[in-house]
Amino acid sequence: MPAVKKRPPREWLSRLLDSLLPVFATLAALFIGAVMLLFLRVNPLEAYKALWDGAFGSSNAIAETLVKATPLLLVALGICISFRGDVINIGGEGQMIVGAILATWVGLTFTTLPGWLVITFAMLAGFLGGALWGGIPGFLKAYFNVNEILSTVMMNAIAVQLMNYLLRGPMIDPAQAELASKIPQTAPLLDVFRLPRLVPTRLHLGALIAVILAILVYILLWRTTLGYRIRAVGQNPHAARYAGIQVQRYMVLALLLSGAFSGLAGATQVYGVNYRMITDGSASGFTGSAGFNGIVAALFGQLHPIWSIPASVLFGALLVGANKMQRMVQVPSALVIALNGLVVVFVVSSEIWRRRRQRQRLAAADHEEEEPPRAETGRAEAGA
């Protein structure tokens, strides 16, 4: 029987292939991108070289890449938590916005407090704002069975309108309110409230915070009861219920925590990059689509907080490099958004091979204990 062929000696190869799947997916996307570039009569090598230079060509470029990677990583950490709990959070955009609104409010209100205190409060406010915006869909899913994909998408739209309303009305910069043009933006934060910069570039403390949080999320998911329960609910809610876990509570928690990290991402954008909130009427005008691209990064990092770090840097690099590519070879940076989309599609599509190999491994392990080869194994072989 063919099942006999799958033996432990090749298991490491099978696992290596699994962990390389996202890399293959990206290469495939870049290859399709190259074909698209050829159609646009652009030399793909030149374009990709400009992209690389733009992302890593100088210390400033590297700093920009890391600045772009910061919100991606924070969102991705939240995605790791929620997707591990089998809760799909598409609401990163809205959670970022609400987190940013609350954080901005803190900075504009408590102007007499010392900088470090306000920054701390603001980051907490961002965390809470995101938690609120993620917690609502979580609650609705757990207790009213409302599909979280839909409710988080709705919450995104609501957050955008909330932002537009506040920035045009109650929170508008008093200087703008007197002008006829009325740019919808808040007053700038005081200089002492800015997140400190790490080196003489635009790289700010938020990047360091994000990396530390990545380690904490790893500990949370694999070293605490809370994380264990979230994952247990994600893997098999029925079994989790039998084991005495209150499934609903952990669903809410998974989305709430997920939202909190996105909210923090929003807060770091205000305190580390823009120093005020400004809207062009759309969500991506503020978030730069980090709420979506963070999902891409998390998937690429195989929903592992530590692997999400390099993944976020990669996608930050793509976004920053795309601007240089636009200047050098006149390829619109939108190409990178399209490629990100392809990476997502390829990564989730390639999961099937991972599942098949997992089954083969299980079957191979089974085979050593019991004699009759299982029908499943033969089928997986035939399909692969």
Add this chain to the structure above:
Amino acid sequence: MISDLFSVTVLIGILASGIRLATPYLYAAIGETFSQKSGVLNLGVEGQMLLGAFAAFYVSLNTGSLWLGLLTAMLVGALMGLAMAYVTVNLQAQQGISGIGFYLFGLGMSDLLFQRLMGTVETVRGFPKIYIPFLSDIPGIGEIFFSQNILVYGAYLLVPLAWFVLNKTTLGLKIRAVGENPDAADSLGVNVGRIRYFTIILGGTLSGIAGASLSIALLNVFQQNMTSGQGFIAVALVYFGAWRPAGVLGGALLFSMVNSLQLWMQVKSVPIPSDIAVMLPYVLTILVLVATVSKVRAPSALTKPFEREN
């Protein structure tokens, strides 16, 4: 200002534009109804709409033929659907996430092509109004319902058609069976994969038309990200309408009427912030989902890949 709202001409204008603005929601959401009825959540509608909108606009602009533009949009939507179907049926990818991938692809691709091939915002003369003889002469009603362009009429005709196909034909029975119990359908000889291919491609085609209706029938321009979330709303409308075409119609009208009112408020600079008005249908959708979800059941196999048991 606000009292203007109650003058007949203004009210007629708002209602007529509300009827018109429901068009993209209807095409996209009816398409999504088909795919969800067969057990597939297509979250890439927004991307399909954007590419459809661009294709329709670009082809119309360059050939002068709106019909050719519409056809291209349908083709592009169908191709996106085909890709989605392969990923969903053959590769059994998680639908919620692959849909986001297709959305990002459509978002980036339509923007890329727009910047590369056109660069500046241009306008076309879209599908003209067709005045239905006699009916369009009825005061008020005529302007609201019977003085619209062909794509608007098409969208409303699609609703009863979809109901008929889903509930009164063998094909509809197969679609519903595949969405409720694919194993049983399979054992009765229904080709689950083929049905899902059909519904996803149909959904893509209709999303393409939805995009085209924006760019060559309603707004008559193409801009980056011009759908601004309407594709996502279309997906929500299917839940909102409890997987029934008539329910979808109700939801679409709710969104489009509020939109139309909000546009009018912006023009008139009514002191009520229009942002809050725009927010209301989303809040309402969530509330409706909360209220109905315990009573209405989604297709049992929704988002579940089908794999044949040996």
